Amino acid sequence: MIFGLSHSQKREKFNAQYRPWHRWFAWYPVWLEDGRLVWLQWVDRRASHDATYYVVGLGVSFEYRECFTLPQT
Template structure:
């Protein structure tokens, strides 16, 4: 399974992609709604000099062959 590397201008990944089961509805980085499927996710952290909004969040993606 190949992992995408979308360019983020306001955050950096904290760790690598890992497998996870979407047991509640989630939105992938390319705006697909996924629920009750195997996905990959990684934690993202906002740059320290930005203000407002959450400091960290999960970024999700689903392999194209599994869609």
């Protein structure tokens, strides 16, 4: 018998609650999760998993992914 959530389920729940994706315009080049370099387009970004433990330079490191819908204006 298994009680509670698995490790991957707990991580997904944590990510959804504390590390949500936000729509962001890549005005400088960024690397997406799939390895592509993009800029001057809308992407989704969220704080890196390690951002809760340390700060890189003067800011927080981010993860980026392609967004499939544009923000509503």
